[in-house]
Amino acid sequence: MFSWVDGQPADTLAVKNRGLAYGDGVFETIAVKAGRPTLLARHLHRLVEGGARLSIGVDAQLVERELLAAAALLGEGVLKLVITRGDSQRGYAADPLAAPRRLVLANAPAAYPVSHAQQGVRLFDCQTRLAEQPLLAGLKHLNRLEQVLARSEWSSPDYAEGLMRDTSGRLVEGVFSNLFLVRDGHLLTADLSRCGVAGVMRAELLAQAERLGIQVQVRDLWLADLEGADEVFVCNSVYGIWPVYAFVSLNWSAGPLTRKLQSLARAVLDV
Amino acid sequence: MFSWVDGQPADTLAVKNRGLAYGDGVFETIAVKAGRPTLLARHLHRLVEGGARLSIGVDAQLVERELLAAAALLGEGVLKLVITRGDSQRGYAADPLAAPRRLVLANAPAAYPVSHAQQGVRLFDCQTRLAEQPLLAGLKHLNRLEQVLARSEWSSPDYAEGLMRDTSGRLVEGVFSNLFLVRDGHLLTADLSRCGVAGVMRAELLAQAERLGIQVQVRDLWLADLEGADEVFVCNSVYGIWPVYAFVSLNWSAGPLTRKLQSLARAVLDV
Numbered sequence: 001m002f003s004w005v006d007g008q009p010a011d012t013l014a015v016k017n018r019g020l021a022y023g024d025g026v027f028e029t030i031a032v033k034a035g036r037p038t039l040l041a042r043h044l045h046r047l048v049e050g051g052a053r054l055s056i057g058v059d060a061q062l063v064e065r066e067l068l069a070a071a072a073l074l075g076e077g078v079l080k081l082v083i084t085r086g087d088s089q090r091g092y093a094a095d096p097l098a099a100p101r102r103l104v105l106a107n108a109p110a111a112y113p114v115s116h117a118q119q120g121v122r123l124f125d126c127q128t129r130l131a132e133q134p135l136l137a138g139l140k141h142l143n144r145l146e147q148v149l150a151r152s153e154w155s156s157p158d159y160a161e162g163l164m165r166d167t168s169g170r171l172v173e174g175v176f177s178n179l180f181l182v183r184d185g186h187l188l189t190a191d192l193s194r195c196g197v198a199g200v201m202r203a204e205l206l207a208q209a210e211r212l213g214i215q216v217q218v219r220d221l222w223l224a225d226l227e228g229a230d231e232v233f234v235c236n237s238v239y240g241i242w243p244v245y246a247f248v249s250l251n252w253s254a255g256p257l258t259r260k261l262q263s264l265a266r267a268v269l270d271v
Numbered sequence: 272m273f274s275w276v277d278g279q280p281a282d283t284l285a286v287k288n289r290g291l292a293y294g295d296g297v298f299e300t301i302a303v304k305a306g307r308p309t310l311l312a313r314h315l316h317r318l319v320e321g322g323a324r325l326s327i328g329v330d331a332q333l334v335e336r337e338l339l340a341a342a343a344l345l346g347e348g349v350l351k352l353v354i355t356r357g358d359s360q361r362g363y364a365a366d367p368l369a370a371p372r373r374l375v376l377a378n379a380p381a382a383y384p385v386s387h388a389q390q391g392v393r394l395f396d397c398q399t400r401l402a403e404q405p406l407l408a409g410l411k412h413l414n415r416l417e418q419v420l421a422r423s424e425w426s427s428p429d430y431a432e433g434l435m436r437d438t439s440g441r442l443v444e445g446v447f448s449n450l451f452l453v454r455d456g457h458l459l460t461a462d463l464s465r466c467g468v469a470g471v472m473r474a475e476l477l478a479q480a481e482r483l484g485i486q487v488q489v490r491d492l493w494l495a496d497l498e499g500a501d502e503v504f505v506c507n508s509v510y511g512i513w514p515v516y517a518f519v520s521l522n523w524s525a526g527p528l529t530r531k532l533q534s535l536a537r538a539v540l541d542v
């Protein structure tokens with residue numbers, strides 16, 4: 001595969017980059033099909049919003065041109081785009097004149113077992129909790145040690161994902177997915193104002209639900225909500241939707257609303 | 272100045288390094304005097320402990336040799352040492368065979384005004400709160416967006432440091448310092464089991480206080496503790512101790528215990 005730094009082929013980055021020093025940046029993980037980035041408008045929207053919240057200038061037009069060019073070259077696979085605040089000297093204070101740096105990493109398609117989408121997945125019960133930090137909540141920023149710790153908790157292929165709670169015990173998300181519950185034909189997903197990553201597929205599904213007239217509640221979720229759910233699924237912008245069939249002693253079948261949204265998710269990823 | 276990656280001169284690092292991808296690593300900032308790293312044993316101890324908590328293997332003997340060699344070359348200045356979990360493919364799961372990577376960055380001596388140590392400093396009242404995450408508390412890891420946001424809150428040279436609280440309102444630390452209060456001849460400093468960085472100079476001062484028979488309380492600190500303090504100071508392993516003379520409407524003079532510990536801190540940094 002290939003990588004570009006500021007639009008030029010490169011497989012290294014300056015050691016003074018603030019992405020390395022402090023995780024001072026944001027990223028997107030974008031599925032590429034038939035030479036085109038999928039869900040591009042939503043990825044660019046989140047990137048610009050994340051940059052704005054961290055005061056990192058994102059040139060969306062330049063990024064879009066680079067993503068289109070990289071996707072055309074890649075054909076099929078996954079692009080990772082990283083925007084950091086750029087380089088700086090020692091110390092947390094940023095150089096206001098430092099130019100943000102763009103990194104594009106092209107990867108092969110994700111190789112998940114077909115059964116994850118068909119039969120569904122079992123979720124690991126992660127003990128790593130998400131800290132509550134409203135200033136960073138929702139952002140796909142580069143401070144991801146909580147996800148690294150959570151993902152290190154299991155190695156068995158019996159678990160395709162892990163369920164993460166916040167430090168107060170609310171159910172928030174998967175390690176690399178967002179979580180949805182179905183109850184009485186309604187959708188529920190976690191409010192992400194304290195922690196969590198507001199996924200691009202989550203945003204797409206919320207928009208699709210509105211279009212279809214499906215009622216959605218975005219609110220705090222607790223174990224009781226999971227226990228009372230008729231269907232459970234996780235989603236992200238690379239694999240779409242995986243039904244969840246088990247978590248600890250709870251079990252579900254992949255229900256009709258999960259299957260309906262799954263085919264919609266597949267459609268936007270197969271563009 | 273110069274930089275080494277895995278012991279070799281280099282000013283770039285692989286774009287696949289997990290330090291960049293996730294902030295997956297730890298670091299130390301070490302003052303160098305007369306060709307020697309100061310407080311080296313304490314820095315190495317924290318590095319190994321941090322690596323152990325994150326399951327990143329740190330070869331302390333190799334790191335020590337590199338730091339001694341880099342310090343000899345630098346003569347006087349500041350060494351930043353970063354240990355990351357190494358390189359990996361896309362995804363949070365680490366490759367258990369990936370070798371941790373060592374980065375040494377040599378910098379010129381920190382250029383703080385002499386008045387910071389002599390007359391003391393005014394602290395900015397940071398609105399960025401520290402999230403409570405026991406799994407990462409105390410560690411000097413690479414997820415430092417909270418410090419980046421806090422440091423961006425002020426640009427006036429009237430403030431040499433900023434005071435950070437946690438999301439529950441406890442006083443925790445400075446953006447790049449630890450906080451100590453003096454009350455009735457006793458020392459108080461924040462308990463760091465929920466958040467904060469357990470500084471090497473803080474550890475040195477706690478050890479010195481024990482040696483001198485000064486009573487120390489390591490506990491939760493609140494605004495009332497600050498209001499009732501006879502003396503206030505901040506510390507780190509580069510500048511030693513700065514007395515604090517003002518925070519919002521509160522004022523203090525640099526008192527006898529601050530001055531005594533300041534001269535001890537200067538002595539260990541002037542080795």
